Structure formats: C-alpha cells, structure tokens
Amino acid sequence: xxxxxxxxxxxxxxxxxxxxxxxxxxxxxxxxxxxxxxxxxxxxxxxxxxxxxxxxxxxxxxxxxxxxxxxxxxxxxxxxxxxxxxxxxxxxxxxxxxxxxxxxxxxxxxxxxxxxxxxxxxxxxxxxxxxx
Numbered sequence: 001x002x003x004x005x006x007x008x009x010x011x012x013x014x015x016x017x018x019x020x021x022x023x024x025x026x027x028x029x030x031x032x033x034x035x036x037x038x039x040x041x042x043x044x045x046x047x048x049x050x051x052x053x054x055x056x057x058x059x060x061x062x063x064x065x066x067x068x069x070x071x072x073x074x075x076x077x078x079x080x081x082x083x084x085x086x087x088x089x090x091x092x093x094x095x096x097x098x099x100x101x102x103x104x105x106x107x108x109x110x111x112x113x114x115x116x117x118x119x120x121x122x123x124x125x126x127x128x129x130x131x132x
Contacts (some may be wrong), residue, residue, distance in 0.1 A: 024062045030046070031055045050086040052078055077114050081107055 034051055038044050061075045084107045090101065095103070 020066055024059060027055050027058045027062070047086055047090050050082055050089065054082050054086070057082065059063050072118055076112055077117075079109050080110050081114075084110070 031052065034048060034055070038048050057075065057079045061071065061079070064075065065071045084103055088103050088107075089111070092100075
C-alpha cells in the first residue's frame with residue numbers, strides 16, 4: 001500500500017510541475033504578444049505596463065512555487081490588486097460611480113487582507129516544525 005502511495009505522490013508531483021511549466025511558457029508567450037502589440041502600436045500605455053507587471057508577478061509566483069513547493073497567499077493578492085487597478089484605468093470613462101466605488105472597495109479589501117496576512121506572519125511566525 002505504501003508503494004502505491006509513493007507512486008501516486010510522485011505522479012501528482014510530476015503533473016503539478018508540468019502544469020507550472022505550462023503556465024510559465026504560456027505567460028512568456030503572452031509577454032511576447034504584448035510586447036509585439038506595443039511595437040506595432042508604437043506606443044506604451046500604463047495599461048500595457050500594468051499587464052506586463054501582472055505577467056511578471058505570475059512568473060515570480062511560478063518560480064517561488066517551484067523553488068519552495070509553497071505558494072505565499074500574498075502573491076495572488078498582489079496580482080489581484082494590480083488587475084483591479086488595470087481594470088479601473090482601462091474602463092475609467094465607461095464606469096459609473098457605483099461600479100468605480102465597488103472596484104475601489106474591492107482593492108481596499110484585498111489590500112487589507114494583505115496587511116492582515118503580513119501582520120499575522122510577523123506577529124505569529126511559523127515554528128520550526130511547521131516549516132518542514
């Protein structure tokens with residue numbers, strides 16, 4: 001039974017790593033497409049830069065997960081904040097007041113979540129046993 005469990009764990013680990021590599025390759029392709037569109041338009045907008053920043057954060061998240069096997073919850077939250085900011089910047093003219101307040105409120109809530117998580121990590125750090 002332990003042998004089957006070992007094989008199953010190894011198979012899941014391989015599938016996980018293949019999935020992460022697919023995500024990384026797809027992100028690099030998306031960066032290339034975005035840079036190509038910026039060259040074709042001969043302009044760089046703030047929305048383009050924020051999108052590239054999101055792609056870099058995704059790559060950093062994949063690298064962090066491959067290095068440590070752990071995914072810090074804060075990284076997806078940072079990506080969400082930048083994505084909401086990008087949405088607000090792109091659709092600024094078409095957003096009504098309530099929708100803009102809703103997006104800003106969502107950004108505030110996600111930011112507060114990041115602060116709570118950071119506070120929790122500094123105030124209540126993991127013990128040596130939990131890190132292994």
